[in-house]
Amino acid sequence: MKKGVAITGMGIISSIGNNVKENYRSLTNSSAGISFPQILKTHHANLPVGEIKITNKTLAEILELPLNHSYTRAALLGVLAATEAIKESGLKEEHLSNTGFISGTSVGGMDLTEKHFREFKDSDENRRFIRAQHPGFTTGKITEYLGVGGFTSTISTACSSSATAIMLGARMIKAGKLKRVIVGGTDCLTKFTLNGFNSLMILSPDNCKPFDNSRSGLNLGEGAAYLVLEAEDVLDGKKVLGRITGYGNANDAFHQTASSQEGVGAFLAIQKAMDIAGLFPGDIDHINAHGTATLNNDLSESRAILRVFGEKVPPLTSTKAFTGHTLAAAGAIEAVYSLLAIQNDEMFPTLNFQEAMEETGIIPVLQPEKKELRNVLSNSFGFGGNCTSLIFSKDE
Amino acid sequence: MSDLRTELKQSIIEQLNLEELEVNDIANDEPLFGNGLGLDSIDALELIVLLEKEYGIKLDDPQKGKEIFVSIDKMAEYIEAHRTT
């Protein structure tokens, strides 16, 4: 196996906790964060979501922002998660000034343009949000707050955005183009996405049931997560949380939103990730699946996994029933969960599962379960056929 | 009622942007999906929107669409039986 890129910090906020510790506690207690929307004002109030029950006002107070700030909700969540990651990695001001930042987002500042759209024309007060819809605006606000001054980029490849950001960062470090980079993503609940996903008829009226035979669609969620990646020569004896040993991206080349029957893109992404890591199927101890609980994804992903692993499918989990589908943030949130699994040698349950899909018979992890974990595969697939797979490994 | 069938063909061509087709190119019994017109799952969702907008028929289950959107004939039969507008 090849020595991967070192991860020295991680931070997260989701509907199951405001930091890494709280998320871990919820995962081991099987405590889901799915509820009806309260913060988001929508006429779809009957659709369950993974909402973080903190208003923008309170988030801004926590961050001590001035009253007339122009941070979008995605930026507020992003700052909180990235601050935790930076703190853990011990990066100081002098490091941050040339640390890179690569962030995935799909809705960016949609929440604020949505809220203030009608008021733009006649109010100077809200004019500061006019540019907020630009995804780069959210990224810019986060780096401004953190004082991060290196290479900055925003990635938009739908629901694989933050996984792709992690892959990019790892690759840039490996190629010697960057020494330190913060990678991950942020997305918040918006009427825009809720109405849109509803029109695709893939939102479940109940709590989602990944990999279940009677699954009825996904729950949308929100959150942010970031990792700090550092090159070997600047590690300086620092504690390493885990390593990114593999990454792969492929296009399913089938349909704008649906995955192919056989999950060709997913299969290719997993294969590429294992090739880069120098690992064989038997080396993968656990899978954090994309597992959105739509009819289409779970079947297509299962078939891709069966094609790679044959009869020896590693125990797999979808944590979407805890957090909902956090879209562009999902890959980074599940990267944190994969690292928690490795650190604690523990697999988290797939909630709400009752019966295996008749086409595949795959039964996911159902209870928190201890197991020695050296290599964990994490999948993130997005609209536009964009499939990213990452492999996280123990620092050995 | 053949007028409904012609009307449906016109709406489908317009709503699904089938620019290279004309009403006469679509046979009443021709399959809409698969080898026929080659429509896909987004088109199916758009047809559900069309049923709601034009005929006041609301489908909650996309699977139901599969039974209705077999051909222009089938669609017309379903609309005649269920239309509210």
Next chain:
Amino acid sequence: MEYKITGFVHIRDQHIFLDGREIFSSNVSKDPGDFLKQAYSELQISYPKFHKMDVLCKLGIVGTEVLFRNHQISPDTALVFSNASSSLETDKDHRKEMNGIVSPSIFVYTLPNIVLGEISIKHKLQSENVFFVSEKFNAALIKDYTTVLLENSNVPAVVCGWIEWKNAEYDVFLCLVSPEGKINFNRENLEELYYFQNERSAN
């Protein structure tokens, strides 16, 4: 290995250029949809799905169709695209519908990387793709990431560049990068080709 700009395409202001030579222009309509429809038919692109796409995807399909004309394209060709406005114009269309019945066929285009998906479907590319959202054309980013892909990932060729659509304006600059060709693939050449052509077509 030295990498070259094997071919490049510009689409801007009702003109399409391949390798700097104009291959199509039209004065019929300022509307991007009308222009692209006319280009589709003049360039004899036969792909009925084209008419279902939003302008960003149509730009991508016409751009790659022209760019791929004289070259054999490997299915492992990667796509590295960027723009400033993401999918803003289609986002606006979707928002307009939100108080009534939402159209799924508009919503599916509210992400900038759908154009990568459409190109991949059309040309059967099951390769790596990424979409950067940057304030302006960032030659250094495009050059760096494309080079990393070519050098470290068994990728034989990359289509990289800029694809922007805002209001009635559009600006496409896509390069095919591979070991073949005469123009060196570097930041200076990327910038020169991007800006030079834009200035010329503006005159």
